[in-house]
Ligand code: ADP
């Protein structure tokens with residue numbers, strides 16, 4: 331049984347990119363694996379500086395996971411800041427990482443190029459992420475393509491630590507579904523909470539419908555074939571099986587297809603897909619104690635594992651001077 335581990339930031343409403351890129355895959359892993367999953371609110375601090383917002387987003391991200399099927403009895407699910415040992419191990423790891431490595435992180439460089447000013451937290455983001463993975467002995471890490479570089483850094487850090495101080499950490503494998511491209515946002519770029527282009531998993535029906543209607547399309551006339559590389563095709567495909575996708579492809583090649591009708595159809599498909607999850611989410615909103623208790627138990631289990639790895643790392647590095 332493999333330890334499958336991943337985390338998600340509570341930096342805004344969770345969206346279809348998060349769902350198809352990470353959440354649904356994580357949830358299906360819980361059946362046959364030792365699943366470790368967490369809400370990374372320390373990471374969100376790099377960009378969210380409003381107390382109420384961070385608290386609300388953290389709780390909602392947890393509820394969303396439970397509503398989508400994460401079972402706290404089959405997995406270890408917690409909020410990152412409830413296991414603060416990750417901060418200590420981040421410091422330990424920081425001493426074997428060169429500044430050049432962090433400077434090359436694409437997520438950091440992208441944010442800088444978009445004019446988001448960089449704090450030290452953002453710069454050391456990959457270190458905290460490595461710590462998240464190594465401190466719990468994660469073997470397989472399911473993430474979207476955009477996290478590939480962070481995973482490579484984590485592997486380098488684990489290998490370097492083990493070489494320098496002796497075998498301490500598991501070297502993790504990334505689990506990136508290569509058949510699956512990044513989910514596009516309504517503007518055609520990668521869907522991301524930071525680009526204001528998302529379609530949320532849960533939310534107000536009218537608002538979400540508007541988001542679907544705002545998906546960018548080209549200027550193809552009704553009697554012209556439509557582009558299967560367009561965001562609308564890619565988004566629709568997420569909800570279809572292989573045969574249904576072929577049928578959609580054929581419809582795109584036939585004249586007579588109107589983008590407006592297609593957007594309505596796609597919205598209906600999406601709304602139906604998440605219907606039972608929405609009901610479950612409402613049930614959980616009325617039962618917050620259950621959610622909080624489950625998170626508490628998850629943090630306890632995670633903490634025990636973290637303590638073990640941290641004790642080994644401290645000892646390997648020479649912090650046990652009483653020995
Ligand atoms: P965001 O970019 O919205 O802030 P996160 O960085 O918190 O999203 O990503 C959480 C998880 O969801 C990661 O595993 C990431 O790879 C995945 N993910 C995020 N956006 C997408 C997307 N557009 N397509 C596929 N996976 C995504």
Ligand code: TRP
Nearest residue numbers: 335336337338339370459462463
């Ligand atoms: N950086 C990841 C993201 O933005 C979130 C994350 C933090 C993570 N710690 C992790 C993912 C550990 C996997 C494992 O998506």
